[in-house]
Amino acid sequence: MLLLLLGCNSEKVGDLLPASFDLQEYGAILNKRVHQLRILRPRPDHFTVLVRRVPNCTEHGAYGCAVDHFFSKYYPHSYHSCQMLYDAKEIGNLQKQANDLVTRIEKLRNKSTIGKTGKDSLLLDVSQEHETLTQHNEKLQKLLHKIRKLKTKDALSGKELPTGFATFKYRRSAALAAQSQQHSHPLLWITEKAPEPRNVSWRSLAIPLRMLPLIKIAVVILATLLTLFFAVIVTGVQGIAKFEKLEKWFPPAMAVGLIPGLSSVLTGYLPSAVLKGCEYLVPFAMLAMAKMGGSVSKSKEEIKACNMVFYFLVGNVFFLSLISGSLLDEIGESFTHPSNFPSHLASAVSAQADFFVTYILTDGLSGFSFEILQPALLTWDAIVLHTCGRGEGQDPYLFSIPYFRVIPSVSLSILIGMVYAVIAPLLLPFLVGYFCLGYIVYMNQIEDVYETTYETCGQFWPYIHHYIVVGISLMQVTMIGLFGLKSKPAASIATVPLLVLTLVFNEYCKIRFLPSFRNNPIQEAAELDEEDQKNGEIEINCQNASTAYVQPSLRRVNLMKPKANLTEPLIASV
Amino acid sequence: MLLLLLGCNSEKVGDLLPASFDLQEYGAILNKRVHQLRILRPRPDHFTVLVRRVPNCTEHGAYGCAVDHFFSKYYPHSYHSCQMLYDAKEIGNLQKQANDLVTRIEKLRNKSTIGKTGKDSLLLDVSQEHETLTQHNEKLQKLLHKIRKLKTKDALSGKELPTGFATFKYRRSAALAAQSQQHSHPLLWITEKAPEPRNVSWRSLAIPLRMLPLIKIAVVILATLLTLFFAVIVTGVQGIAKFEKLEKWFPPAMAVGLIPGLSSVLTGYLPSAVLKGCEYLVPFAMLAMAKMGGSVSKSKEEIKACNMVFYFLVGNVFFLSLISGSLLDEIGESFTHPSNFPSHLASAVSAQADFFVTYILTDGLSGFSFEILQPALLTWDAIVLHTCGRGEGQDPYLFSIPYFRVIPSVSLSILIGMVYAVIAPLLLPFLVGYFCLGYIVYMNQIEDVYETTYETCGQFWPYIHHYIVVGISLMQVTMIGLFGLKSKPAASIATVPLLVLTLVFNEYCKIRFLPSFRNNPIQEAAELDEEDQKNGEIEINCQNASTAYVQPSLRRVNLMKPKANLTEPLIASV
Structure with a gap:
């Protein structure tokens, strides 16, 4: 970077x-x-290939099984394992709820410790707090149990998506697999270089590949419209944001008139502040649009946003200041x-x-x-x-x-x-x-x-x-x-x-x-493999890669940060 | 087809x-x-990859050696062998001369046998013929010796081109190698699917890859100019080909006037005959241009010619008959x-x-x-x-x-x-x-x-x-x-x-x-490999592929067709 x-x-x-x-x-x-x-030799993405549009396995009716069959058949000496993607929206929601609960419990506990040290709390208050605390704890317990249940293999297998990460034993094999067409139907078994694990855009990967072209076109149209009509929008907003109009729309603004001088400052700066504010917000809007666009990695989303913002600036700063109309x-x-x-x-x-x-x-x-x-x-x-x-x-x-x-x-x-x-x-x-x-x-x-x-x-x-x-x-x-x-x-x-x-x-x-x-x-991939083999690191690296691509919502989550001095086991992990 | x-x-x-x-x-x-x-399972092109822009081997100073080193290092279990291309213009010329000589000797021999059977030939004639025959034979001997010398490994090694055909042991490996980028400099070690041996355009492969973009642009410009100005050219040629003008330019054409009726037929049909003739010649001109364009295979040359002719027809038949100007x-x-x-x-x-x-x-x-x-x-x-x-x-x-x-x-x-x-x-x-x-x-x-x-x-x-x-x-x-x-x-x-x-x-x-x-x-390649392995044919097929890509001028040539009943050994083979 x-x-x-x-x-x-x-x-x-x-x-x-x-x-x-x-x-x-x-x-x-x-x-x-x-x-x-x-330098970054042990990167897991070197060993891994992103596979999309996996057809269902005819024997076992699962995508993961199909990936295993396919790659162990056609890349017999180099395929290692695969990690499938799951539809983990439900787990994500539950985890968010659990996190909220933990925060609340934390707050209550802090309050009670402060109360204890302060020694000026009423007994009633304390007992009430204790009650809510136990209630929250019970709720949390239930939630964690539910999450644990959803994370079991049986529950997950029903929510498999036709997308996964196939890990190979050597970088060379992964590079070969990523660059070649696997199936005579080119829209099945689409393989590409996997992004770095922290770079993966998990939400986008869950979007079905069929929808992507439509979404992409929509994003491009939206960005073009924003670029073309930005001047119109800004002029409109500026019109409303003029101080005289503000007074009409929002009568309490009249109070500003009471302070001498402030009203003239506002009248002078408000429209240009609105323009700058709009310009400042555009990159974020473009990034939000790019994130909708279904890119595989966060870096690609940022690159897309870069492109859109650049053309926006060329249109609305460079050309718009040049032209009169x-x-x-x-x-x-x-x-x-x-x-x-x-x-x-x-x-x-x-x-x-x-x-x-x-x-x-x-x-x-x-x-x-x-x-x-x-x-x-x-x-x-x-x-x-x-x-x-x-x-x-x-x-x-x-x-x-x-x-x-x-x-x-x-x-x-x-x-x-x-x-x-x-x-x-x-x-x-x-x-x-x-x-x-x-x-x-x-x-x-x-x-x-x-x-x-x-x-x-x-x-x-x-x-x-x-x-x-x-x-x-x-x-x-x-x-x-x-x-x-x-x-x-x-x-x-x-x-x-x-x-x-x-x-x-x-x-x-x-x-x-x-x-x-x-x-x-x-050549690069094979040379790195060779170096690794000399140092005896290739198996460790491959092993690391085979566990690196786990969705954030399926990771073992420590609900408390290490700095928290909690000793109760129930919120330690799922 | x-x-x-x-x-x-x-x-x-x-x-x-x-x-x-x-x-x-x-x-x-x-x-x-x-x-x-x-169906066409034993095709050699399935096992073969065309490699272009091979750098020189630093140790031995040869391209073939570099290919061997590279592929046996990076495709260790699957690389079989390579066949390099040579600059064989000289051999080609000599072979043409030899072919001409053989034709002449054939003719002389036929003549003398006819003469013998006819029994009316003079002794002087026969001895003269015998002399020229031995002279031709000596020349042919010398030529064949020269060709044989040029075809030895030492002579050829100096004329190696940085282009070759790498044969793999399995179709799967060849398909992988053809579809991937070999070197971090993408213009070195360019690999692509090899065309069928009979489909290879040997002349184009000898063109240095650096020149190709320029040649391609030139061909496109030429074809565009021909398409745009064809109407002008034809109108010009038709003007000259009018019978009245022909009489001016080529006075013997006056003789046509002597036959009654012929002149009116000519006057009527000559211009349209010229148009049809020009139209008939265009595809051949386009094919000639496409052949200059440096395509890897004959089929690609024909496809290019197809494209050019199609747009020519759309422009000059469809649009030109529609428009007035x-x-x-x-x-x-x-x-x-x-x-x-x-x-x-x-x-x-x-x-x-x-x-x-x-x-x-x-x-x-x-x-x-x-x-x-x-x-x-x-x-x-x-x-x-x-x-x-x-x-x-x-x-x-x-x-x-x-x-x-x-x-x-x-x-x-x-x-x-x-x-x-x-x-x-x-x-x-x-x-x-x-x-x-x-x-x-x-x-x-x-x-x-x-x-x-x-x-x-x-x-x-x-x-x-x-x-x-x-x-x-x-x-x-x-x-x-x-x-x-x-x-x-x-x-x-x-x-x-x-x-x-x-x-x-x-x-x-x-x-x-x-x-x-x-x-x-x-998948296709691996399945075909499997079928071959079941039948035990994979080694034979690979062996065939490793000898299939020999330039026409370096093949063992039988100078006489089998139907010729010659027994003299000197013209049997090189």
Whole structure:
């Protein structure tokens, strides 16, 4: 993860250099990825293949049995075992109830101990509390018994899903199985590289594969609609949020008028605060949509959200500040008269250089200070703590770095830098300042604040590369238009091959590097196997992999965190 | 092969039924393919993987050695052996010379035997002939010696190419190796399913892989230019070929004027004969271009030619007869105003129904009679025989069915039928007649005339399916335009989702069926292995595969056909 951001940051410095630099960058990041994969040798995902659309076993009527039969028949020397997925919604709900109960019991007990030490409690109160405590305990007992019953093999076998994780004895076999077509019906026995256990999106895996295309289309349509109509929505909300209107809708706001000066501050800042607030909420909305989309892993969900947020920002920050009319009109115009697009863009871009200098300055300063101070997180945490009452045992501040917010905004700055590198080079010093500040802030955040919740070994890079290519292409389109406006048709036409070359270069990068980000090459896998065999670790690693993929709701849960000093056995484990 | 055409023919009957029929058809053809693959069990291509971009072995400096090292290391239990490709141009040239010499010696010997039996030859003549015969024999001896020397291992090792065929002990391992990425550099050790030995395009495999993208782009551009400017070329050639102009350019043509009536026949038929001739030549030109494109197998070359010819016909027969202006103008118009396209198309289509009835009748009758009588083939054969003097031993008439000519013209008829099914249903009986006649003609041709030169097990089908989908989409676009013209906007808009559904259906077909046409599924491969092992044939099959992929120029060649009654050992073999 760190290495990805490092790659991203060194790219920031290199974003103004030509494409050949980009190629080196891609190669360097691929090398880092391979190196990182070697370091993280005992990873269970190397040994495991995700199998979906498993048909039912004709003999025993179970999916797990079918997986065992299939793989032990067709991968006889290398198949180890399988872990199936179960429909564990019920267990999850019960566990949530049990957790709630435990929290309540905790609170009651704390109260009574405080009462005892305080020695000012009434006897009646104590007896009442004791009663509720025993009631709660009984309830908890019942719940735990129910959960234990649901977790037995017989109860689970009825809730098997046609999805599972097949573990192999060697990395090589797992890599081979993940990359090949198993059945002549290509939509049965779909195999793919398993994500890391902490990276698995368990909820998405439970969605039937038949539904996925529909859900994906729906998500894309939703995200497109949000991008296109965001300006409309924001204008509407801003209209309502004007102080004069607020007074109409919500008469108590009149009280603000009593404090002199406050009303003018509110009138001035409210609309822009609403805009910023909406913009701040969009990444979270996109992430929520991406999570609905049924990706196999959390990293893929974040990558999807990254894509959607990037295009949202390009549309609603870059293009919307360039154009006078609405985004929709402009898009319609570009579709009907595509040849006018470059000159249109060029004239708009050159008029808006000052705006983007301001944008980068304010976004840089406000964004980075926001990132360091984490006000939103603190507020949210305070709200949750004082309303829902979070369990004491939970760690308050362990989040992973929000890629879906960071990467698109940095990529947008790269894009702005690209486009203005030729037209208004004075913007570049500001951008370099922005990137230096960003480097310092994010290095600090990554090292000291955020936790690594999963490790993708640079899977985000190809997308960052794509955003940079979008930036370069947009720069070249602007140049074509600009030369046209300055009545230099020869220069304008000479830039067209440059654009074509950029696109060809992008295709080459995809062919040259992308497969190694997607697949686990056989040579690498076999070499890691060999190293493991030398150290005698291969069996342990395989054994670890074969137990790593257990759904969160089916894990042995310790209902109390270790710091709790409870001695009663009933809440120790299920 | 037969099964492909059968599939194609049953499709002809079903082309007017809805898409669900198409789905069944695809499934049925996939089943036939799987069945056929089972029947053809001992095929060497099942055991073999084509490896390209092999790096040089660091120890021994040879490619073959590198392949052996790599696969025996990473596929330790299943790798059998490898057959490398060599740069055999020189040997090929020498062999051609040797063949020529043998033909000449044959002729001389025949002459002398005829002379002896005729007993009217002069002694001087005989001795002279004997002298040239011994001279030729000496030359041949020298040539054969040279060839033998070039074919030794030492001489060949210097001419190794970084391409080879790796044979595995089991089908399963070959299928796994073909479908996976071997090296973390995805452009090294590129593996793919090997084509059948008779299907390999040896000349293309010798082209360095780096050059291929450039060549492919060049071929696509050439084909596009030919399609776009064909009308211009033909009009130009027709202008020259008018009888009045011919008299100017080629005065001896005046002699035609002496025969009464001939000149008027010529004036009438010459231009249309030129058009038909050009159209007849196009498929061959396209095939030649496709052959330059560096495809791995002959079948892929033919498929490429099919694609190019189909789009050529759609452009130059279907669209060119619809529109009044030039094709280029029309394409430009559609690009700038895409929304006008359907109504434009609809009005043009409904005006030209009569023309297409005539087209299908004449094309059907003339095309099929041409196919049965094979006049072009006979003429070509006569020319070759009397000018270059083909070797006596060669079989004169063994060609495979020209898919690149047959499939596009049949697909075009399907397309015309689709488009006119709604507008002018009277065309359909003619079309049914055309297909029935076609079925009879081609069944006869396939069974009795053409030879099977390679077996693809239905690889052509996905392309035919694609052509049918193009036809259906075009029909729906026409319908949208037609409803618009008849001022029924509701019906027009209601047809748009139908078009979208057709495209979605096409995507579904690609996901559902295409992988099984491209890959060898592991289950299938393992089951065939098992059957072979039961019969104890697996080792023989693997052994056969390990010697099947020898370049034509490196094979042990019998310079004389068995029917020749020669006893002299020198020309027996190399």
